[in-house]
Amino acid sequence: MxxxxxxxxxxxxxxxxxxxxxxxxxxxxxxxxxxxxxxxxxxxxxxxxxxxxxxxxxxxxxxxxxxxxxxxxxxxxxRKRQRDAVAAQIRGNxxxxxxxxxxxxxxxxxxxxxxxxxxxxxxNPERTGPGGATAGGPLFATIDQPNPPGDKGLTIDVNSQQYLWRYAYPNGAYAYTTMIVPTHTTVILNLFSQDVIHSWWIPKLGGKMDATPGYRNKTWFKVTKEGTYRGRCAELCGRGHAEMLAYVKAVSPTEYREWVGRQKRLIEQANREAAQQRRTLSPIQ
Amino acid sequence: MATVETALQTRPRPQIVAHEARPEPSGWTSWFTTVDHKRIGILYMATAFVFFLVGGVEALLMRTQLGTPENSFLDPATYNSLMTMHGTTMIFLFVVPMMAGFANYFVPLQIGARDMAFPRLNALSYWLFLMGGVVFYASLFYSPPEAGWTMYTPLSSSAYSSGGGVDAWIFLIHLTGISSILGALNFYVTIANMRAPGMGWSRLPLFCWTILTFAILIVLALPTIAAAVTLLLTDRHFGTHFFDPTEGGSPLLWQHLFWFFGHPEVYIMILPAFGIISEVLPVFARKPIFGYKAIVVATVSIAFLSLLVWAHHMFTTPISTVVLSFFFLSSVVIAVPTGVKVFNWIATLWRGTIVMKTPLYFAAGFIAFFTLGGISGVILAIFPLDWQLHDTYFVIAHFHYVLVAGAVNAILAGIYYWFPKITGRMLNDTLGKISFWFTFVGFNATFLVQHSLGMDGMVRRIYEYESSTGWGDLNLISTIGSYILGVGVLITVVNIVRSLKRGAVAGPDPWKGNTLEWFTESPPPPNNFDVVPYVRSVEPMKDIRRQVERDTGSPQRETELTYEEAEPVGA
Structure with a gap:
């Protein structure tokens, strides 16, 4: 045919x-x-x-x-009628x-x-906008890229592990899976891993970066629209790879300051209670 | 007036002193002892094709799992094993050995040689390849590997992959690697030393040129992976820490070593495919290949450049921008010689008298969709774009366009083109075209939509996704497409089985070919050629047909394929 x-x-x-x-x-x-x-x-x-x-x-x-x-x-x-046609014998040009x-x-x-x-x-990271949160922690940039201009911004340590993300904020507060960030603020992520290679990726907030054990990798974003942005681990990290989700929730700088302060107090309170319980339960006084 | 005698100058007959004449071994056991390049070629091709079907079933199982969101058809461990085995199988047990099979069968025939340079080594290569596959698949009975075909450390280290699957994979790499290196040396020596009289380098068939380049790349790239997997093996079992960051080792070292092999491997798979296409197109366009020398130069420069681009697989790792820029530039440069090839192939069709037979369909499909894979490859080489696209379904789509639309289409073109030579019988052309359209539609339905899925955030190697992602529809299209593709391949399998017994008798030269394999009978006798003609151009068979026409006065209608009358009507 x-x-x-x-x-x-x-x-x-x-x-x-x-x-x-x-x-x-x-x-x-x-x-x-x-x-x-x-x-x-x-x-x-x-x-x-x-x-x-x-x-x-x-x-x-x-x-x-x-x-x-x-x-x-x-x-x-x-074609059918072309019984004996010989093609043009061209060898090159x-x-x-x-x-x-x-x-x-x-x-x-x-x-x-x-x-x-x-x-x-x-x-290169952008300058933190006029309404952004003020600096917390030293500002780093990706391997060999310049620091963001100005002294405002936020650095978050991202500890990736099978199959969770742990976010440590400059004031000592930390959170898992959902990262709360202020809008109009340049956020520098300091990525590392405590077990196998993971890769941080929130598609709407730019490209991915690997978290390789033994190395520090950095990336950044600056959200201007409030909302929750979804992403996930992009490097095969084991059987739970598909469940290693990440969310970035962008809130106003005021809301962010409230949240990060409250989160720190709650963690400290929980630590004190845990210490209290350990003392109560411990057989050796 | 020239006579047939002068045109078909014979080589001086070698003086062989025979001490005894042993009968040719026959029966099924003779397949175990054979050192004939043609029978070894058939063993290679048949084994590789079986692995292709196994790898295809693995792919269909994965696609079934991904067809709907939150599917529970497969658990993550099974999914990860299937994914690892699919990749490993298709690369190490299908495409590379399939190309080696074609090369085994057709390189000696195309250059007018009696056999490969080292027939026993050739047999060893095949058996090492088979054993590599057996060792790997034996892990199904204990714990198949789950770390992906790239085996990134530390995931593949003993701390995170304690079962023996990774070790089975390491032994597969060693066995198939030694097999490939021995085979490559054999091809190189054969092509360099055993060409027919008159066949200078500028008259070497393009398929042999690509096999020569394939051989050099194998020798350069495969020792690196052999070293890397040995380091992994000692890390896993003998207390070394080459890749262990907690003891000063580096997981990035693995990635560099792996991709220094891994990228040339892509060209090890695709260059012979280029060779097949360069053989098929001129025969069916009834026109010489356009720009023979340009295609040879492009082949060699692609091979050279392929050794300089490995870190484009590592754009998201901690590496400085200067290095990323180097690998971005070296990677896009490959698009130039590759583009030159595509343009030359299309120019070969241009103003031809194209005979629309199945091999030409697959070859045209190859050009059409390999081009798309090449274009998405340039996009991925741009590292700021790769930061978004890396490790997503966009990448999956890209390399399946290169390896399925590219390598598999070329292999199918090769099967339909050379089957008559191997078996003496034609494959059915109608079934072949039906198979083409199924694979064509199925392939594009499977992989075109995956570009979008990747850009929408679907990462690779996940066994499930939430319905809230909205990826369900495109994944369903992809899954349906994969089944259509499977049916297409199955039709070719049916065609092969059916034609072995019932196909039209081919005769020595059913397509009016250009190269010397069509000079001998189909299937060729054990000694291949009784006389070897003197080669005067890159198309010796065309010269011979012209000579016959001059001598006998009977026109050798170049566009009439001889077998057509023999094909039963309605078959």
Whole structure:
């Protein structure tokens, strides 16, 4: 059975639909075609923008290549009446080949340039906004990136472990699984692991970073919209990997200060009660 | 006027002193003792294909679990084992040995040799490969490994993976690794020394060029993984701490060693696929390959670059930005020679007289969707984007486009193209095309949507997800697609079984091929060739057909495939 033109048309139509949806993706569909963003954190927004730029270049290359391929197959396939037609015996064309090699290289130069234009916005922490919380703890930045400008911000130690996240705040308070952070404040995460490799990822708040035992890794975000952002461990860490969820709950700086103070008091109170009980229960007085 | 005699110059017949003539061993036991490259090739291909089906069933079990949210079909331990075995099987027990099988069978035939350079070593390679698979699958009876095919430490250390599964995996790596290295040396020596008279390097078939490059990459990359798994073995059992951070070791060392092997491994799998495509396209376009030298140069430069890109698998680990930028740039550079190949393949089809047979379908499918895998590869190489996409279903989609749309399509093209040579019978073309459309639709339904899932936050290697994530619909599409893909593969299996006995008789050269394997009978006799023609171009069979036409006056209609009359109507 030959490659009928009906099938060919169908294939062309399908490809055209795919290409059109890539190029003219409406807002509703955009979510399926680009990485997550929307928490107002500049790193996530910039990754999203960079992805769209690259996607446009990729779409042009894709449509060009697939279009030429399909056209060649449909146009140059052997027809029944062509019993003895001998194809053009072309073995190559040096200038054409140099042309597309240089062309491919140029496309990659463009991609490289736009990547390095967007890189600082993704990598370097932003300045804490005017309404943000004030500094707590030393401000660190990712391996070799600059400290965020200004002296305001928040550093949280993230201790990853099978299959939980433990967040330690500068004032001594700590929490598990749900991280409470103030909005408009640059939050630096100091990632480490106490057992196997885990990877911190909240899609709407930017890229992921591994928590590798023996190393410290750092990442940052700055949420502008209040709300809860969901994420999970991205590196296989054992049987509970799928359950190792993480949430970031962004609240106003005032609410945050209340919460972190209350959390510290509650922990201290619980520690005192536990110490009391230990003394009561201990057989040796 | 030239005569057939001068065109088909024969080699001087080697002087062999026979002390006794032993009868050819026959019967099923002869398969255990054979050193014939063709029978070893068949053993390789048949074994690898069985592992392909096993790995496919593992994939379907995983897809069934993921088809709906909060599914309880598999528990996490089983899921993690299936995932580990699927990856390991497809890479070490299917794609690489399948390519080695094709190479075993067709490299000597394409270069006009009697056998491989070291026939006994060749047999050893096969049996080591099989034993690697047996040792690995034996872990099913105690505790299959659960740490993923990448075996990242410390998860794979004895503290977190105490069962013997990881050790079974280590021995699989050693056995299949030695097998591959011995095989690679054998291919290299064979291609370097045993080519037909007249076959200079610029007349070597492109499939042999890719196998030569594949062999060099194996020799460069596989010793690294052998060293790495040995360190892991001593860490696990003999008290060393190479990868143990609590004693000054480094889990990142494992990742560097693993990926220094792991990325070239991708090209070890895909370069022979490029070779198959470069053989199939010119035959069915009835037109010479476009830019032979450019394709050779691209093959060699891809292999060279593949040794410089390993840390693009490690963009989220603690590494400085300068290093990340280097690996970003070296990775995108690979897109240039790869793009050149794609353009050359399309230019081969351009203005051809394309004969639409099943091998051409799979080859066209290869170009179409390998290209998509290449484009998503460039996206992943951009490290700020990889920070979002790393370890998600976007990555899964990317490498399945490379390895299923790429390697598997090429393998199926190779099976449909070379089956007549191996068995003397044609595979059914209609069934082949049905199989193509099933795999085509199934594959894209399975993997296209996974790009979106990854960008929506679905990470790899999770055995379940909450319904509140909203990933259920796309996962269901993916699962249905995987079953369609499975049916497509099954149709080819049926076709193979059916055609072994009932296929149309192929004759020596059913496709009017370009290379020397079509010069001998189908299936070839144990000595391959009684005479070896003098090779005057990269398409010796075309030269021979022209010569015959000149000498006998009977037109050798280049676009007419000879077997068609022999195929029973309605088969």
């Amino acid at each position: 030959p490659f009928t033109s009906r099938r060919g048309l169908l294939a062309v139509a399908l490809l055209a639909v795919a290409a059109a949806s890539l190029l003219f993706a409406p807002a509703a569909l955009a979510d399926y075609l680009t990485p997550e963003s929307g928490g107002g954190s500049r790193n996530a927004e910039d990754i999203d923008t960079l992805f769209k730029w690259v996607l446009y270049v990729a779409a042009v290359v894709f449509v060009g290549v697939e279009g030429t391929l399909l056209y060649s197959i449909l146009r140059f396939r052997k 040096t200038s054409l080949e140099i042309g597309w090699t240089v062309g491919a290289a140029l496309v990659l130069v463009v991609i490289t340039v736009v990547t390095f234009i967007k890189l600082p916005g993704i990598k």
